[in-house]
Amino acid sequence: MNMLKLPIYLDHNATTPCDPRVVETMIPYFTEHFGNSASRNHPFGWQAEEAIDYAREQIAKLIGADPKEIIFTSGATEGDNLAIKGVFDMYASKGNHIITATTEHKAVLDTCKHIEKSGGEVTYLEVNDEGMIDLQELEASIKPTTILVAIMYANNEIGAVQPVKEISRIAKKHGVLFFTDGTQAVSKIPVDVVKDGIDLMAFSAHKMYGPKGVGALYVRRKSPRVKVTAQMDGGGHERGMRSGTLNVAGIVGFGKACEIAMQDMETETKRVSVLRDKLENGLMKLEEAYVNGSREHRLPHVTNISFKYVEGEGLMMGFNKDIAVSSGSACTSASLEPSYVLKALGLGDDLAHSSLRFGLGRFTTEEQIDYTIEQVSKTVIKLREMSPLWEMYKEGVDLDKIEWAHH
Amino acid sequence: MAYSEKVIDHYSNPKNVGTLDKSQKNVGTGLVGAPECGDVMRLQIEVDETTGIIKDAKFKTFGCGSAIASSSLATEWLKGKSVEDALKIDNMEIVEELNLPPVKIHCSVLAEDAIKAAINDFRVKNGMEALKFEESVLH
Numbered sequence: 001m002n003m004l005k006l007p008i009y010l011d012h013n014a015t016t017p018c019d020p021r022v023v024e025t026m027i028p029y030f031t032e033h034f035g036n037s038a039s040r041n042h043p044f045g046w047q048a049e050e051a052i053d054y055a056r057e058q059i060a061k062l063i064g065a066d067p068k069e070i071i072f073t074s075g076a077t078e079g080d081n082l083a084i085k086g087v088f089d090m091y092a093s094k095g096n097h098i099i100t101a102t103t104e105h106k107a108v109l110d111t112c113k114h115i116e117k118s119g120g121e122v123t124y125l126e127v128n129d130e131g132m133i134d135l136q137e138l139e140a141s142i143k144p145t146t147i148l149v150a151i152m153y154a155n156n157e158i159g160a161v162q163p164v165k166e167i168s169r170i171a172k173k174h175g176v177l178f179f180t181d182g183t184q185a186v187s188k189i190p191v192d193v194v195k196d197g198i199d200l201m202a203f204s205a206h207k208m209y210g211p212k213g214v215g216a217l218y219v220r221r222k223s224p225r226v227k228v229t230a231q232m233d234g235g236g237h238e239r240g241m242r243s244g245t246l247n248v249a250g251i252v253g254f255g256k257a258c259e260i261a262m263q264d265m266e267t268e269t270k271r272v273s274v275l276r277d278k279l280e281n282g283l284m285k286l287e288e289a290y291v292n293g294s295r296e297h298r299l300p301h302v303t304n305i306s307f308k309y310v311e312g313e314g315l316m317m318g319f320n321k322d323i324a325v326s327s328g329s330a331c332t333s334a335s336l337e338p339s340y341v342l343k344a345l346g347l348g349d350d351l352a353h354s355s356l357r358f359g360l361g362r363f364t365t366e367e368q369i370d371y372t373i374e375q376v377s378k379t380v381i382k383l384r385e386m387s388p389l390w391e392m393y394k395e396g397v398d399l400d401k402i403e404w405a406h407h
Numbered sequence: 408m409a410y411s412e413k414v415i416d417h418y419s420n421p422k423n424v425g426t427l428d429k430s431q432k433n434v435g436t437g438l439v440g441a442p443e444c445g446d447v448m449r450l451q452i453e454v455d456e457t458t459g460i461i462k463d464a465k466f467k468t469f470g471c472g473s474a475i476a477s478s479s480l481a482t483e484w485l486k487g488k489s490v491e492d493a494l495k496i497d498n499m500e501i502v503e504e505l506n507l508p509p510v511k512i513h514c515s516v517l518a519e520d521a522i523k524a525a526i527n528d529f530r531v532k533n534g535m536e537a538l539k540f541e542e543s544v545l546h
């Protein structure tokens with residue numbers, strides 16, 4: 001047997017390693033080709049600009065956009081902010097109502113909270129137990145003042161993929177713009193801004209084997225021509241929508257990452273989803289294990305599983321020097337609340353506390369998956385032996401009937 | 408956040424995991440926390456009726472590594488102590504012994520609460536009044 005190299009990384013929804021091919025492409029842009037792409041009058045600037053233009057093409061191609069529709073940002077957080085606040089400011093004369101969902105990333109939800117404080121109105125759509133929004137409810141929420149529907153393409157905790165084409169059709173029918181946070185979906189599944197009817201989309205390089213701190217906001221230029229109000233004042237870069245000297249090396253890496261993703265997506269998706277299914281089936285052999293969210297409309301590399309009667313952080317501690325995953329348990333965070341995404345699916349707090357998210361990636365091997373199944377299963381069994389809840393469950397005690405001392 | 412050696416040690420080799428017969432008069436059981444809060448601790452003591460010394464202690468915990476370690480440590484400390492001395496165990500001693508960071512202090516509070524609940528259960532079973540404790544630190 002080959003030597004299994006530890007620790008194993010299964011947290012690819014949090015971030016991904018840079019692909020060595022990406023790093024190699026970036027290196028010259030730190031030293032030799034260090035120019036500012038806005039320097040119009042010497043070869044250093046020209047070279048940088050050329051590199052940016054090329055990357056813009058690589059990135060646009062992956063999502064079926066025109067290069068002119070790519071606005072570089074520092075990541076998806078900035079893209080989410082720029083899209084939502086930028087539309088809110090730009091289209092203030094049309095209305096002030098935004099529709100989003102309760103399972104969005106904090107970068108969207110907190111931006112919407114900010115909009116509410118600035119006089120906007122926000123509707124937060126609930127999701128069903130699979131994590132999907134209800135299209136009829138979406139349509140019914142649209143009013144004359146609605147300017148934007150902001151629904152993510154795929155969820156970062158459970159991988160649920162929303163019916164983006166249907167959402168955009170509804171938005172279009174009512175003359176409302178559609179923004180999607182594509183951070184988790186782009187490079188993992190085919191995303192095409194034309195076919196999907198997307199008007200604005202934020203995404204980020206570090207979730208697709210590119211560097212951290214670089215991302216893009218796609219802003220449609222034709223039918224309709226969309227504009228966002230800049231949220232930072234300065235030199236007027238990126239067609240006036242986002243000022244600031246471009247992160248040339250980062251953008252070059254982002255471009256390369258998109259090119260690789262485009263080449264390899266089909267084979268990679270197949271390979272990774274086979275491994276994910278193996279992992280999921282292996283872990284589902286444990287008693288009282290539940291997959292969270294849709295298994296049908298889901299990213300190929302994610303599974304989120306609750307192991308009832310064991311707590312997520314305690315569980316991770318059993319193997320986290322060797323295997324990196326994440327949990328929706330409150331004990332892992334500074335807050336005392338378990339994952340709001342899992343709760344939005346209707347999971348009880350107890351199941352939310354018991355969840356683990358596994359995110360596979362480009363360099364995940366079958367050996368790693370076998371090892372993970374073995375280690376996680378062993379730890380679940382061991383901790384259940386230590387769990388008073390497991391003992392009660394096994395004795396047939398109804399845990400809901402116990403009067404717990406709530407805090 | 409990295410765990411202290413001692414937390415890892417108690418987590419990997421927990422002391423006194425198990426169940427005592429709660430129908431026995433000399434066994435006190437404390438069940439604290441709630442599944443919705445992500446932590447439930449059950450701590451039991453078995454008291455020698457002639458000497459008043461805790462001869463055995465067992466726990467089961469649903470919670471993070473620090474909660475498991477806190478309860479494991481608590482059972483170790485309880486064994487051989489008189490019930491009166493057991494009442495003096497303070498959660499901050501657990502925090503110090505295990506080097507718990509501030510966000511994990513509530514896991515030690517839970518252990519102190521469990522000790523007190525077990526002692527009260529024992530007292531009530533044996534015709535004594537339950538002791539009143541100040542409301543412990545909130546979670």
Ligand SMILES: Cc1ncc(COP(=O)(O)O)c(C=O)c1O
Binds near residue numbers: 077078
């Ligand atoms: C869905 C989603 N949106 C936004 C972000 C934030 O991205 P970034 O780290 O590029 O700011 C993330 C990553 O954590 C994400 O998963």
Ligand code: FES
Binds near residue numbers: 444471513514
């Ligand atoms: S039990 Fe939740 S932090 Fe310890």
